[in-house]
Amino acid sequence: MQISPPLATFFLGAALAAGAQTGAPGRIAPPSLGQTTETLLVSSDPVPAATAARASRFPGLQVLVTGIEAVQRANHAHMVPFTITREYQLFSGDDQEPKGVVVAEVHFQPPTTKTWEIKKASGSARAEKVVRSVLEREVKYANAGKAAIAREHYDFRYLGTGETDHRPCYILQLLPKHDDDKLLRGRIWVDRDTFLIHRFEGEPAKSPSWWIKDLKLFTTYGDLGGIWLTTSSRGVADVRLVGSHTMTEHTLSYRAERTVVDGPAADMTRLARAPTSLPYRPSPAAALGVGIITGR
Numbered sequence: 303m304q305i306s307p308p309l310a311t312f313f314l315g316a317a318l319a320a321g322a323q324t325g326a327p328g329r330i331a332p333p334s335l336g337q338t339t340e341t342l343l344v345s346s347d348p349v350p351a352a353t354a355a356r357a358s359r360f361p362g363l364q365v366l367v368t369g370i371e372a373v374q375r376a377n378h379a380h381m382v383p384f385t386i387t388r389e390y391q392l393f394s395g396d397d398q399e400p401k402g403v404v405v406a407e408v409h410f411q412p413p414t415t416k417t418w419e420i421k422k423a424s425g426s427a428r429a430e431k432v433v434r435s436v437l438e439r440e441v442k443y444a445n446a447g448k449a450a451i452a453r454e455h456y457d458f459r460y461l462g463t464g465e466t467d468h469r470p471c472y473i474l475q476l477l478p479k480h481d482d483d484k485l486l487r488g489r490i491w492v493d494r495d496t497f498l499i500h501r502f503e504g505e506p507a508k509s510p511s512w513w514i515k516d517l518k519l520f521t522t523y524g525d526l527g528g529i530w531l532t533t534s535s536r537g538v539a540d541v542r543l544v545g546s547h548t549m550t551e552h553t554l555s556y557r558a559e560r561t562v563v564d565g566p567a568a569d570m571t572r573l574a575r576a577p578t579s580l581p582y583r584p585s586p587a588a589a590l591g592v593g594i595i596t597g598r
Contacts (some may be wrong), residue, residue, distance in 0.1 A: 309533070317471055321511070326506065333387035336376070347485040348437075352572065356546065359494065359597050360460070360463075360472065363458055363460055366460075366472060366474070366492065366497065367452075367453060367458055369497035370452075370492060370497050371450065371451075371452045371453070372497070373430075373496065373497045373498055373530075373566040374450050374452070375453065376566050377473075377498075377529060377530045377565055377566050377567065378413070378563060379565075380528070380529065380562045380564070380566075380567075381410070381412045381413070381529060382412065382527075382529070382558050382560060382562060383409075383410060383411050383412065383558065383559055383561055384409075384410050384526075384527065384529070384556060384557060384558035384559075385407055385408070385409050385410075385556070385557045385558075386407070386408045386410075386526070386531070386553055386556050386557075387405065387406070387407050387553070387554040387555040387556075388405070388406055388407075388408065388420070388551055388552065388553055388554060389403065389405050389551070389552050389554050390403070390404045390405075390406065390429070390432075390433045390436070390550065390551050391403050391404075391429075391550045392404075392425075392426065392429040392432060392548075392549050393547065393548040393549070393550075394545070394546070394547055395545055395546050395547075396546075399450075400425060400429075400441050401425055401426040401428070401429060402423070402424065402425035402426035402427070402428060402429020402430065403422075403423070403424050403425055403429065404420060404422070404423045404424075404429050404430050404433040405420075405421045405423075405554070406418055406419065406420050406421060406433060406437060406442070406574070407419050407421055408436040410436065410444075414444050414445055415444065415445070416441045416445070417441070417590055418437040418440075418441065420433070431525060432549065436549075443484065443539075451476065451490065451499065454479075455479055455480070456476050456477055456478055456479060456485070457475065457477040457479065457480060458475065458476065459474065459475040459477065460472065460473075460474060460475075461473040461474060461475055461489065463494075464491060466491045466500045467500055467501075467503050467522075467524070468574070469493055469494070469500060469574065470493075470494040470569060471491040471492055471493055471494060471500060471501075472491075472492045472494060473489055473490070473491055474487055474489065474490050474492060475488070476488055476489070476490060476504065478507035480507065481507055482506040482507055482508055483506045483508045483509070483510045485504070485506070485507040485508075486502065486504055486505070486506060486507060486519070486580070487504050487505055487507050488502060488503050488504010488505060488519070489502070489503050489504060490502050495573055496569055496573065497566075497567055497569045498523070498530050498566055498567070498570055499523055499530075500522065500523055500524075501520075501521065501522050501523070502519070502520070502521045502523075503518075503519070503520050503521075504518070504519060505517050505518055505519060506519070513541055513542050513543075513544075514539055514540070514541060514542075514557070515539075515540040515541070515542055516540040517537065517538070517539040517540075518537070518538045518539070518541060519535070519536070519537050520535065520536045520537075520538075521534070521535045522534045522535075525567040525568070525570055525571050526553065526556040526567075527556050527558045527561050528561050528562025528563055528564075528565055528567050528568045528571075529562055529565065529567050530565075530566060530567040530570070531553075531556075532551075532553070533552075533553050534550070534551060534552050534553065535550070535551040536548065536549070536550045536551070538587060
């Protein structure tokens with residue numbers, strides 16, 4: 303699995319397509335972890351043993367980041383051709399009802415080819431224009447090879463532990479090494495046992511446009527047919543001269559020629575189904591290359 307902010311392009315498209323509108327811009331504050339934690343600057347250096355011991359079962363950043371990189375490679379290696387149907391909704395300001403709804407199909411052919419088609423659109427014509435812009439950018443990212451969450455692009459800070467999707471997680475801060483709108487700044491929730499990323503909250507490392515005053519992105523990931531993929535996204539932005547806009551993206555269905563049964567996502571599903579009384583064990587995909595086990 304590789305992460306990039308395809309929703310970021312939506313806000314530029316919204317600003318250019320919307321024209322002059324009135325309304326007070328809205329801002330959204332970064333969500334709280336609900337706890338106070340010490341942050342540890344990681345970069346690529348080893349974590350002092352005394353500091354790492356403060357977190358329950360924390361393996362150290364070297365091991366954790368290496369595991370994150372390993373499962374992304376394993377997930378990509380298990381990719382099969384698939385089609386995802388998504389629903390996009392565009393909201394203006396504090397409106398509870400969307401201005402427009404668009405359903406699109408995205409087709410993926412390994413290793414990097416993506417195509418898409420709009421299946422249904424209703425409401426504002428601007429919503430369809432925005433979604434087309436989002437999907438064109440997603441195809442561009444796929445063809446170019448999206449930036450992975452890896453030491454090549456980021457430094458990392460350990461923030462503490464948490465839970466998401468009923469799974470224990472380590473929470474890391476992403477610190478991009480370059481100002482690039484394909485990179486992210488924010489937090490990721492990393493599964494304690496598989497090192498898969500469940501959730502991202504933050505913003506692009508660089509604003510995609512002068513039009514964008516403030517932009518927050520929220521993304522969740524999950525198992526779709528044995529592959530770890532985006533399952534939902536939400537973007538909230540203040541657009542100059544336009545005000546606050548929100549776009550949501552939800553996966554409606556997933557189709558593939560076969561179910562992947564031996565990748566890291568399949569490992570995650572097996573762990574989630576295990577009785578809670580049993581101790582969790584690192585999955586093979588997470589363990590390879592991180593000093594836990596070695597491949598033959």
